[in-house]
Amino acid sequence: MTALDLLLPSTCAGCGLRGTACCTTCLSGFGPPAPVQVPGVGPPVWTLAAYDGVARELVLGFKERGARALSAWFGALVACALMAVGPGPWTLVPAPSRRSAARSRGGDHMLRVAQAVEIASVAPVLRLSSGVVDSVGLTAGARRRNLAGRVEVCGRPPPGTTVLLDDVITTGATAAACVRALRGAGVRTHGVVVLTSARPHQPGE
Numbered sequence: 001m002t003a004l005d006l007l008l009p010s011t012c013a014g015c016g017l018r019g020t021a022c023c024t025t026c027l028s029g030f031g032p033p034a035p036v037q038v039p040g041v042g043p044p045v046w047t048l049a050a051y052d053g054v055a056r057e058l059v060l061g062f063k064e065r066g067a068r069a070l071s072a073w074f075g076a077l078v079a080c081a082l083m084a085v086g087p088g089p090w091t092l093v094p095a096p097s098r099r100s101a102a103r104s105r106g107g108d109h110m111l112r113v114a115q116a117v118e119i120a121s122v123a124p125v126l127r128l129s130s131g132v133v134d135s136v137g138l139t140a141g142a143r144r145r146n147l148a149g150r151v152e153v154c155g156r157p158p159p160g161t162t163v164l165l166d167d168v169i170t171t172g173a174t175a176a177a178c179v180r181a182l183r184g185a186g187v188r189t190h191g192v193v194v195l196t197s198a199r200p201h202q203p204g205e
């Protein structure tokens with residue numbers, strides 16, 4: 001928080017309501033963890049919302065528009081989701097951002113969410129090598145190729161339930177590449193928790 005944050009009244013990153021970083025109406029766009037079918041990832045995936053409407057606005061506000069105070073709200077939502085993955089102790093492994101993207105956002109946004117989850121430890125052991133380009137607009141195959149062999153593991157999470165954490169799952173290419181890289185380093189990922197899912201709704205699956 002900067003001095004400016006203290007002087008300016010905050011507004012809801014979802015709807016613009018004054019006086020809070022996230023109003024209760026917008027927060028109710030997120031729910032308990034719901035399973036998402038994402039072929040090729042491996043461990044089960046849970047999402048807290050669909051990537052549309054106000055949930056999408058809040059994620060974009062946090063990620064791209066500097067609504068940093070949302071990390072506390074997202075952290076609380078993620079904490080509530082961890083029991084779905086397995087018993088504690090939990091370790092959160094944030095999905096890595098491209099270094100240039102993290103720089104322009106003033107830090108790694110998913111690391112900030114992970115650090116706001118008070119009941120879990122955080123192991124920021126994944127990094128993207130410099131050849132990775134922005135995946136927006138890439139096809140599923142191009143996303144996979146973009147990440148192939150470019151997720152580096154630099155460390156080991158402590159024993160317990162290891163949970164990969166990301167903001168949005170689309171094709172699953174990022175989650176799959178992270179899980180594969182961890183497996184290659186001898187680390188089992190027990191589950192993936194994402195704030196939002198951009199995958200089509202698949203009733204009954």
Ligand SMILES: [Zn+2]
Binds near residue numbers: 022023026
């Ligand atoms: Zn709102």
